Amino acid sequence: MADEQQHQHHEHHEHHGHSHQHGEQGAVASPGMHPSFMRVIQQKQRIKQKLSAIKHKIGVYSAKGGVGKTTVAINLAYTLARNGLKVGLLDADIDCPNVTMFLGMEDAKMEPVLPLKPLEKDGIKIASTAMLVDEAKRPIIWRGPIVTKMLGDFFENTDWGELDYLIVDLSPGTSDGPLTIIQVLDLDGFVIVTNPQRIAGINSIRSGLMAKRMNVPVLGVVENMSSGKPSEKTMEVVKALDTELFGVVPMNKEFADLSDKGKVHVVENSEISRAFDEIAKKITS
Numbered sequence: 400m401a402d403e404q405q406h407q408h409h410e411h412h413e414h415h416g417h418s419h420q421h422g423e424q425g426a427v428a429s430p431g432m433h434p435s436f437m438r439v440i441q442q443k444q445r446i447k448q449k450l451s452a453i454k455h456k457i458g459v460y461s462a463k464g465g466v467g468k469t470t471v472a473i474n475l476a477y478t479l480a481r482n483g484l485k486v487g488l489l490d491a492d493i494d495c496p497n498v499t500m501f502l503g504m505e506d507a508k509m510e511p512v513l514p515l516k517p518l519e520k521d522g523i524k525i526a527s528t529a530m531l532v533d534e535a536k537r538p539i540i541w542r543g544p545i546v547t548k549m550l551g552d553f554f555e556n557t558d559w560g561e562l563d564y565l566i567v568d569l570s571p572g573t574s575d576g577p578l579t580i581i582q583v584l585d586l587d588g589f590v591i592v593t594n595p596q597r598i599a600g601i602n603s604i605r606s607g608l609m610a611k612r613m614n615v616p617v618l619g620v621v622e623n624m625s626s627g628k629p630s631e632k633t634m635e636v637v638k639a640l641d642t643e644l645f646g647v648v649p650m651n652k653e654f655a656d657l658s659d660k661g662k663v664h665v666v667e668n669s670e671i672s673r674a675f676d677e678i679a680k681k682i683t684s
Contacts, residue, residue: 443583446554452561453487456584457618457682460610461571461592462602467623468592469497470658471648472568474665475590478675479683480523481665484563487517490527491580492570493550499529503661514558521663526557550579581613588618590645590682593633595625600632607640619645619681626650646678 450456459472469492476488490498499505502520509515509530517526528549559565567584569577580586589610593603607617617640622633625647629637637644651671657664665672 439582442551442555443585446551446583447585449555449557450559450565450585453559453565454563456565456567456586458567458569458580458584458586458589458615459592460569460577460589460606462604462606463599464495464571466571466592466594466599467648467654468571469501469568470654470664471590471592471621471623472566473498473501473663474648474671474675475678475682476523476564476566477521477663477665478672478679479564479566480521482679482683484683485561486522487524487526487559487562487565489557489565489567490525490529491550491553491567493528494570496527496529498525498527498568501658501661502663505529513556515553515556516558521666524559524562526553526559528553551583554584578613581610581615586615588616590618590678591620591636591640591642592623593620593636594623595630595632597632600630600636603636604639607636607642611640617642619643621645621678622647624648624650643681645681646674648674648678 457475459468459475461468469490472488472490476486480486488498490496492498499507502525504518504520504525507518507530509518509526511531515526517524518530519525531553567580567586569580571577589607591603591607593599603620610617619642620633620637620640622629622644625633627647627649629644629647633644633647649670651664651668653668653671654664657667665675
């Protein structure tokens with residue numbers, strides 16, 4: 400107990416004695432700022448510097464699983480690349496990283512040497528938490544603080560080089576994963592993925608408002624699994640978040656089969672390709 404009190408006294412002294420010191424990247428701690436906040440600010444600045452050669456960072460986000468968020472992220476990345484842009488795809492869904500499985504890259508691993516180098520497929524640079532852990536055999540069951548540290552280290556130590564767009568596939572919901580990304584990754588904004596179900600719409604509004612409260616704009620909404628025209632529930636999401644509808648992705652019987660085969664929908668299906676062309680135009684305009 401005495402040791403603990405001594406440690407707390409030391410932290411207290413350090414906190415007040417150095418509250419005006421500069422951080423390692425030039426950040427200045429405000430008087431009374433807790434050291435943990437200062438560390439977050441410093442890490443955010445290091446990551447911003449590390450990713451300074453990336454022109455646009457777009458998060459693909461959903462309120463709940465099962466709405467096709469990863470499918471939208473992959474096909475959006477491929478559509479941008481097919482338009483001649485330099486694109487990276489970051490699978491930051493730490494709970495269920497599925498990008499590698501959808502692309503037929505289950506066995507792909509990044510070399511465990513810093514800085515980490517994304518792998519390349521079809522001209523797109525791809526990095527995933529699944530490339531660091533054998534997720535199929537050892538599911539990632541990490542508690543909040545470890546998730547936060549792992550994602551921060553992952554962003555800080557991955558060398559993407561020059562990109563026009565980095566598409567980030569986030570974990571769904573409002574758990575530590577997406578909150579960490581919002582906190583430390585300087586995103587240009589989110590694309591919210593929903594579907595025509597009422598519950599998806601309600602949760603999408605909640606998640607979108609959370610993102611706005613953390614000062615990250617919602618760029619637009621994509622309705623997946625659509626009948627071909629936007630549902631009333633999706634338009635309620637668009638209105639509630641004061642954003643625009645980027646487009647609808649029609650329900651297509653080929654979706655599941657192509658994903659299971661590790662094939663990309665916009666490459667294989669012209670109807671799906673047209674839908675994502677419209678979405679990409681909204682993002683790049």
